[in-house]
Amino acid sequence: MDERRIHLKVNGKQYEEMAETRLTLVDFLREKLGLTGTHIGCEHGVCGACTVLVNGAAIRSCLMFAVQADQAEIATVESLARDGSLHPLQQAFWEHHALQCGFCTPGFLMTAYAFLQENHSPSADEIRVAISGNLCRCTGYENIIKAIRAASPDMKGDTLTTDQSC
Amino acid sequence: MKPAPFQYHDPRTVDEAVSLLDELGDDAKVLAGGQSLVPMMNFRLARPSHLVDINRVSSLDHVRKDNHSLVIGALARQRTIEFSELAKLHNPLLIEASHHIGHPAIRNRGTVCGSLAHADPAAEWPALALVMDATLVAQSRRGQRRIPATEFFTSYFSTCLEPRELLVEVHVPALPSGAGFSFLEISRRHGDFALVGAAVWLTADHSGICTNCGIALAGVGSCAVRAHAAEQRLQGERLSDSIFAEVANSIPEELDPTSDLHASAEYRRKVAGVIVRRALGVAAERIRKS
């Protein structure tokens, strides 16, 4: 078995783990670190349920190997809430009924988080484009778009803290 | 859908990378963005025994201007081009095409050179490389090869790259000054592979006569296609809707597309003409405005 020792920061916490080289990042996060908030929907990069941030960029963690994340900083959905309080984005999703079964939600949250870092007051159309790579089978998307729009004004200057432990 | 086991290599320099490729030959695949390769590995349709991950070869991560071309290194992400000031200035056609490439998360990892090396005939970059007469630079232990885009793509998912070669950069000429351009794509859903795509640019003199143009198509055959006959038809003509329609009508004859789940050959043939016509219209409008 080909394996490597990797060092990476996940949600502000430093980890050192052995990983088989073919272990995908999503499996590493879920199985090795027990961070099961990131979900697997397709393992071929279409559904977006596995979206996490790697060095601040939203990526599909089913299409990356854990060993590629050596020395990287990862943020998963578990990093959004702070001291038991929901992040404004999470709050907005709740208030706008932007989830039903919740399975695709972590992927949408991370995609939206990264998007709102760059676009502080997006139009509904811009949001539709930004989330077009995340599939939802329950909601029909409308409430997700409303929630992201509602969350935008609160996002200015926000950074996912690197001092969160999970 | 877990990938088969492989030996993983992560070289830090181009020399290391090409040495590995030289040694491993057919048994190795290069991993850059992984947005095309890793799905195939997860399906076990691709099972390289060795993976050469070039993501740590920092010398490949660049976009720079060189004379009249943009030089895009093998690690430049699709997203980098999408937001590149250099691209905005010198070749905004590339940026317009970027918006059609998958979705933001795909573009954060996927690379321009990766798309070129993968050579999916429905992808955007092979058509861009053709329409701009790009030059692709392949490196191996034996040295460097500069390959014109016209020679690079050989068939479905096939290029003239040899297993020991690494595509290190692509030189994409700037659009001529004053050029109009358009990238249009028809797909089933936003972000899907093109059923048909067109990359178009043209220049005209002050009386509206076309002085030069480029028309290339994606999704219409085993490779991206440069529509030479259509270009020749357009050169020297006054830009107008009727000439665009005429040029567009000549397109289907040049094409030999296939049918698949998403579109028939007949559809691709016909719609190729339609989007070339529309793209020429947009490009001409952009000249008028500038």
Added chain:
Amino acid sequence: MTENEGAPKDMNYVGAPVRAVGLGRFLTGNGRYIDDLKLPGMVYLHLLRTPYAHAKIRSINFAPALEYPGILGVWTGQDIASDIRPIRPVLDSTNYQGTEWPALAREKVRYVGEAVAAIVAESRYLAEDAAEMIMVDYTALPALSEVSASLNSNGVRLHEEIEKNIFFEYRFETANFHQAFQQAELRVALEFKHPRCAGSAIENRGVVAQYEPGRQFLTLWSSTQVPDLLRGVLGECLQFPVHRIRVIVPDVGGGFGVKMHVYPEELLAAFLAWKLGRPVKWIEDRRENLLASTHARDHETEAEVAARRDGTILGIRVRDLSDVGAYSAFPITCALETLTFANSVPGPYRVENLSFHGMAIGTNKCPVGAYRGVGFVLGPLVMEGLIDALARSLRMDPAEVRRRNLIGTVPHRYQAPTGIVYDGGEYRKAFEQALELAGYYEWRKRQTELRVEGRYLGIGLATFIEPTGMGQRVFRHRGMAEVPGFDSATVRMDPGGTVRAYVSTPSQGQGQETTFAQILADELGVKSEDVIISLGDTETCPFGTGTFASRSLVSGGSALALAAREMRKKLLCGAGQVLRIPPADLEIRQGKVWVKGKLDSVLSLEELTRAIHSGLYNTSSDNLIVSRSFSVGGSAVSYGTHVVVVEVDHETGLVLLRQYAVVEDCGTVINPAVVDGQIRGGIAQGLGTAIFEEVRYDSNGQLLTASLMDYLIPGSLEIPVIRIEHLTTRSPFTPTGGKGVGESGTIASPAAIACAISDALSPFDATFTRLPIHPTTIVEVLQGKCPSPAANRVDVEGK
């Protein structure tokens, strides 16, 4: 007793868009879905699936796989033949041929993706490696890859006992049908196709099984919609005592009917956990999901309408072939699509004469099961397609033809010719209101203007009925012997005066944790924060049918309301004893007991519960637990109208949805946000099958759409903004007055969109009744390169 007796006077929660309970855990990544479960010593099951559509298995050599590191064992169909009985759902009908679906294929395989071997390993990665080392020797048999092949197979049979591969047949005809058809002044016939589709919840299926040798107890966690039915099948198929089985439903990431069947993997995981003494986990991947989780729909239909020249419909004739794949699914059987289709015609139209003939044909494809809307989708597809064709023939406004045929305001108990009872509603009002909401007449004007410019706008109308929460009577009538048809709820007071409720209808995202709490809070007079709803555990939840067919509110929610009313009586009785005041003078509000007419409360529920539990008072209600069951006696038929406006780019065949409007009546709306969410999600799925989604096989029975790159699920840019308005005709047959709504979006949307596209391209004399409506189809039809199924119009002479 009508269902409304004992209903609460004040509704604080029902009707309010109460923020959904429990979503916090999903938002923070703390959901507990099946793949999140980890047990000590857990091992992983993986299935080797056949690449043959139809073949005899000659031998399986798995010795090399056993040598691979981390492999605990490999099992084949022969190994488990005497240990696991096949799944054999029953339909009480002489026209039904049952099939046996084995946990692992034995002598032969019948569809690509059928499991032939089970591998258990320390990791899924290792199991997949080992699977590749297993050598299976097949003798290929002719693949019956479509219905016509199955019917004309020259003796090739999927199952030895089933002649011509006809699994089920159903005929229904009204007495005067032929006469009515003869009296017609014109007849219009069309062909329809609804593609095979795949529910494709974002969460794939999964199961974790654990056997405790000490207690001799089997626990199965499964992403199932039917925990009680699954428990029963486990007991029977494994010959394991049912009272020693517990089925737990974790958080489920969408079900849509696909997760309501009992699958071989559930039996295998349970059996292997029992044999190995280690917990066994099986998680489906997306390829398997598209290959081997049940598919749906797949109809080829011919239909004809007989009418008078004023647009009045005299009769409808339907002939349907339903491709049901290789095996009948449990519990609803392969008859589901045929029977539900038959019941969805004529829908909300006043048509007295019907003739329906449907056949369910087996093929070498994945079994077909339930998927949101089921055969009810076909009724509107056929009716609305025929009506629009009729309108075009008569040069009448399609809205006017509908107006002339819609039932108007119906009292409770309108019986359709199919025998279904519609329980009241204002069908024509919903229709007119939808036209107004959409701006139908403005769009018609716009359509005319744009045609001059060479732009093609189209308007589609679809009215529908949605039978929901069907009870015992319906399932007995259908012959679905495996579906009980009732659901149950237990309500229990906890010492703190808080309320626990357990209901037999689990969630896959429909929000029962919230809506049930709203119902309970209003019925009991407590705050919804003081209520906890528990679902999906056979240890604590009372027996019932489960969640599918839009039943959780009607069936589970009604049982809950009744149990709550009973509990309220008990509490008042107990309060009466404690306070020595007649219960009739007391009431419960906001979690407290009040004397009617007095300003201050006299007792909190916490105090009351403590008092009753103390045993100090002579209360007969010291148990403070009530369990009730419910099966809807009449019916709970929701209905409505969809109006969709599309623009078709006739040069590329791309369809843009310009507007979507819905007026819908599902009775009392418990939570508007939940209801609207269900409608939007349903429309997204219906839109999917109208334009994007199709499961396709080639002529060798090989699945062509084995990834999400080929099976196209609509994304955010494909779904329009949807305007929704509600009518609320209380159902007299449920205590809350509420009806189901889960499937209404899916039922009408394919019809509305198909009609809109046909309407847009009617200047080209093109009709589109075969779904999905591909850009290729549009372009080729307009080019004249392939014929559209243009309406065959027959004018009967002299009438």
